[in-house]
Amino acid sequence: MGDGDRVRCAVYMLRDDASLWCEGAAHAVNLATLTWDRFKEMFYGKFFPADVRSRLTREFMSLRQGDSSVAEFIHKFDRGCHFVPLITRDARQKLRHFMDGLRPTNRRDVMLMRPAGYDEATSCAFQEE
Template identity: 30%
Template sequence: MEGLANTWWKPVKRRIDVVGLTWEQFETLFNEQYLPQSYRDEKALEFMSLLQGDMSVREYGAKFNDLSRFAPSLVESEHLRCLKFEKGLNNSVRISLVALRIQNFRDLVAAATRVQQDNMAYHQSKELAGRVLASGRPSASGGPQRSGRKNRN
């Protein structure tokens, strides 16, 4: 430890036996010193209400991982972690994943990312096709254009 951390750590070593200290115990001591309870509570509440919104799946995954440490009981198992992540996904992504019941967090994030990319590619191709049709050029299929009027034959 260096600087302020060392200044904090010296009296801690005198106060408790740090030889058998686990990482979780150290983390608790550290958080009590440097992260006020009000801040930790605020972040736990933010995690509880976290939704993908207009973030990409990757951005949502990063924020999910960052905030999940403030509410470890909500993600204590891989199943709960996946359930919480899936619940916060946008409908356009979640609908494609629900039936798969992916129980591995990394696999779930990867699948959600693929679904989002496929959705974006689909919408871009529809947009492009719409612009081509609006310009009066032949459609991508090469077939005849429809005018919207019914054929009298």
């Protein structure tokens, strides 16, 4: 999928304030030639200022399952992945961070299944819960 297609899909999915922001931004930027990286930079700059991104990064780095269900933990983990690309772009680090965040009993059970990657680990975690 090219940059133009990604931008069009993202714009289509925007709702409420984000949709209004995009309508205004379209007057200043040509959406047809806007790159995906520039779109994300503009969007995150508007809706996730540096202090919010920093807080979300810290939350992700200390994320633990605790009393949450596996589904709730995975939801929080996936949301946090957007703010810590250095970890989440490396498949081994992403898997390691996910496994480290699981409740000890869940971690043990998932490790016994020897998941090859994050998707497999999440499937194993769901099976064990």
